[in-house]
Amino acid sequence: MYEIKLKAADGAGEFTAYVWEPKGTELAGAVVLIQEIFGVNDALRATGEELAAQGFIAVAPDLFWRQEPGVNLTDKTEAEWTRAFALMNGFNQDKGVEDLKVTLAAARELPRCNGSAGTMGFCLGGRLAVMMATRSDADLNVSYYGVGLDELADEFDNIAAPLMLHIAENDEFVPPAAQEKLLDALEDSEWVDAFIYPGAQHAFARVNGVHYDARAATIANGRTTELLAEILE
Numbered sequence: 670m671y672e673i674k675l676k677a678a679d680g681a682g683e684f685t686a687y688v689w690e691p692k693g694t695e696l697a698g699a700v701v702l703i704q705e706i707f708g709v710n711d712a713l714r715a716t717g718e719e720l721a722a723q724g725f726i727a728v729a730p731d732l733f734w735r736q737e738p739g740v741n742l743t744d745k746t747e748a749e750w751t752r753a754f755a756l757m758n759g760f761n762q763d764k765g766v767e768d769l770k771v772t773l774a775a776a777r778e779l780p781r782c783n784g785s786a787g788t789m790g791f792c793l794g795g796r797l798a799v800m801m802a803t804r805s806d807a808d809l810n811v812s813y814y815g816v817g818l819d820e821l822a823d824e825f826d827n828i829a830a831p832l833m834l835h836i837a838e839n840d841e842f843v844p845p846a847a848q849e850k851l852l853d854a855l856e857d858s859e860w861v862d863a864f865i866y867p868g869a870q871h872a873f874a875r876v877n878g879v880h881y882d883a884r885a886a887t888i889a890n891g892r893t894t895e896l897l898a899e900i901l902e
Contacts, residue, residue, distance in 0.1 A: 670717070675730065675775055678767045684734040686772050687714070688779070689721035696783035698901025699776035701769060701807075702729040703790030703797045705875070706753040708740025712876040713791070723894060725901065726782055730772040732765050732797075744872070744879050757793055766800050773807055785901040787830075789893065792816060792842075792872060799834075802860075803827040809900045811893050814840055814871050819847045822854040833896055834863040835889040840871040864892065 674683045687709055691697055700720055704713055709729045717727035733740045733756050740756060742749040769788065776786045787809035790798035795815025802810040803824035809831040812818070818834070834855075836848060848865070855861045866873060866885040873882035874889055 670714070673728075673775065675768075675771050677764075678771055679764065681735065681764075684731050684768060685738065686728050686730040686775065687717065689717040689727040690781050691721045691724045691726070694781075697724055697726050697781055698808075698897065699726040699728055699779065699782045699786040700897065700901070701772050701776055701786060701788045701801075702727050703769065703788055703794030703801075704729065704732055705792040705794055705872070706757040707742040707744065707749070708733055708753075708756070710741045710743065712743075712878065715876040720897075723897075725897060726776065726779060728772055728776045728779075730768055732768055733760065735764070736760070744875065760793075762797065762800065765797055766804055769797060769801055770805050773801070773805060783901075787811070787897070787901060789813070790815070791875065795835075796821075799832065800824070802830065802832045806830075809833070809896060811835070811896065813874055813889065814843070816842050817847075818843075819850040819854065822850070825854055825858060828858055828860045830860060831896060831900060832858075832861045833893065834861065835874070835893075836863060836865045837869040837871050837873050837885075838865050838867050839869060842871050862892075864889065 720727040788801045789811040791813040795812035798810045798812040811833045813835045869885040870880040874886040
C-alpha cells in the first residue's frame with residue numbers, strides 16, 4: 670500500500686488516497702473504494718488488500734479530510750459510533766462526490782491502470798457509489814447497503830453504466846418501505862442489478878464487523894468480483 674496526494678476540485682486543499690496494487694507488472698482495472706462513516710479504517714483497508722489480491726487496483730480516498738484527516742474508527746464502542754455519526758453529519762456529500770471524481774480520474778492515470786475504473790462503497794459509501802452512478806463517468810458502481818438511496822430517485826435516469834446494489838433485508842437504517850420505494854424507482858433501468866440478502870443486517874459484509882454475515886458476504890462479494898472482472902479487465 671502507498672499513498673498519493675490529490676488536489677480538491679474546489680481548491681480547498683489536498684487529500685490523501687490510499688492505493689493497493691496487485692502483484693506483477695500487468696495493467697489492471699481500478700476500483701475507487703468509498704468509506705463508511707468510520708473513515709478509511711482497518712476494515713476498508715482489508716478490502717483494498719483483497720481487491721489487490723484479486724488482480725485489481727484499489728484506491729481509497731480520505732473523504733473526511735475537511736473535518737479530520739486520517740479517521741480510522743471501528744463499530745465496537747459507543748464512543749466511536751458517536752464520533753462517526755458526528756463526522757457523517759458534518760460531511761458535505763456533494764463535495765464528497767467531487768472528491769471521488771478527482772480520485773476516479775487519478776486512478777485511471779495510475780501507471781498500472783488499464784484506463785478502466787469503477788467505484789465500490791459501503792453504508793455512506795454505498796450511497797455515494799449510487800451518486801457516482803448518476804453523476805460521474807465511472808465504468809461501474811457497486812453499493813453495499815447504501816443508505817437513503819430512495820431519496821436519489823430523481824437522479825436515476827442519469828445512470829448509464831452497470832450499477833450493482835447489495836441490500837440487507839433487515840437493514841436497521843433502511844426500512845422495508847424505503848427498500849420497496851427504491852426497487853420500484855429502479856424497476857425499468859437496464860443498468861441496475863439489485864440483490865436482497867435474507868436475514869442480513871446492515872454492514873453484513875464489514876470485515877470483522879459486529880453484524881458480519883459470512884454467507885451473505887461471500888455471495889455478495891462473489892457477485893461483485895464477477896462484475897469487476899467483466900467490466901474492468
